[in-house]
Amino acid sequence: MDAGTGTGKKIAVAGATGRVGRHVVDVLKERGHDVVAMSRSEGVDVVTGKGLVEALAGVEVVIDAASTPSPDQQEATEFFTAAARNLHDAGSKAGVERLVVVSIIGIDGSTSGYNAAKLAHERAALAGPLPARVLRAAQFHEFVEVLMQWGRQGDVVYVPKMRTQLVAARTVAEALADLALAPGADSDGTTFPEVAGPREESLESAARLVAARRGDQVEIVAVSDPANPDRELFENGGLLPGAHARLAGPSFEEWIDVPS
Ligand SMILES: NC(=O)c1ccc[n+]([C@@H]2O[C@H](COP(=O)([O-])OP(=O)(O)OC[C@H]3O[C@@H](n4cnc5c(N)ncnc54)[C@H](OP(=O)(O)O)[C@@H]3O)[C@@H](O)[C@H]2O)c1
Secondary structure, eight states: OOTTTSSOOEEEEETTTSTTHHHHHHHHHHTTOEEEEESGGGTOOTTTOTTHHHHTTTOSEEEEOOOOSOOOHHHHHHHHHHHHHHHHHHHHHHTOOEEEEEEETTGGGOOSHHHHHHHHHHHHHHTSSSOEEEEEEOOBTTHHHHHHHHTEETTEEEEEOOEEOOBOHHHHHHHHHHHHHOSSOOOOSSOOOEEEOSSOEEHHHHHHHHHHHHTOOOEEEEEOOTTOTTHHHHHTTTTSOOTTOEEOOOOHHHHHHSOO
16 A cells, blocks of 8 residues: 555556566555556557557556667667657546656766667656656666676676666665655756665676676676767766665675575
8 A cells, every 4th residue: 555645556667577667566566556567568669659548547657667778879869758758648648647767877967878868868758748757776786787798708798897886676666666656846857866776886896796696607807988978977986876865775796696
């Protein structure tokens, strides 16, 4: 049951099968809410709008945790802005009260790639007509393995030099569920709540831990990408949480032995 009202809400989750979306679904169900899971595998496409109007019937809040695997700025921008537009359109028609979006800590200065596309996503989400809230999260524990796959060349794995305060997707899901139903104002687009793990982690060490647990005899090398215009941001702490961030475990080391 919803702690505030004593009644469960009907909440739709876009990207319900994803790294964070699946945990959002679990957390909401554990709290007694009625969850509408939305993803293409569930017959709902937030980019084309297929199945969206039907899925949102009776829904009070939409949490958008959908994503594209594309790191290309234009492709990712088109994905996120179309998703925001369709969720606003279909959501307004269905009488949805609020849209909640998950974004990334420190992306204000991003000028390229996926992170710049997320800035466009935030703006589109906050442009209305539905009131919206944006939670910015640090890189997920679950994302380390993805970065390793992207950077693998034979027996060497190149990971980007990046200062990060890795966080478990389940921890982000709990913060998203809290934000979705918290009393108070919606976002004014100038400050954003943040969620991150309990401490700064070394991406290189995290990748070594993953390789060790998998029994993978791979060499891990942290590299600086001179072609990345946002390199300074990555390497000099621009992606670390601010003083007001919610910090919560598990740490990467605690998480890897008991992934949730
Ligand atoms: N990964 C990180 O470290 C990180 C850190 C901070 C913030 N975030 C943000 O968190 C959000 C979720 O990221 P994630 O890593 O959890 O994503 P993910 O694991 O790649 O999951 C993506 C989800 O979106 C769904 N999806 C893809 N295309 C869709 C479409 N056209 N219509 C409906 N659903 C669609 C996928 O399901 P189907 O394929 O079945 O459609 C899947 O459920 C993103 O906004 C991301 O920017 C991620």
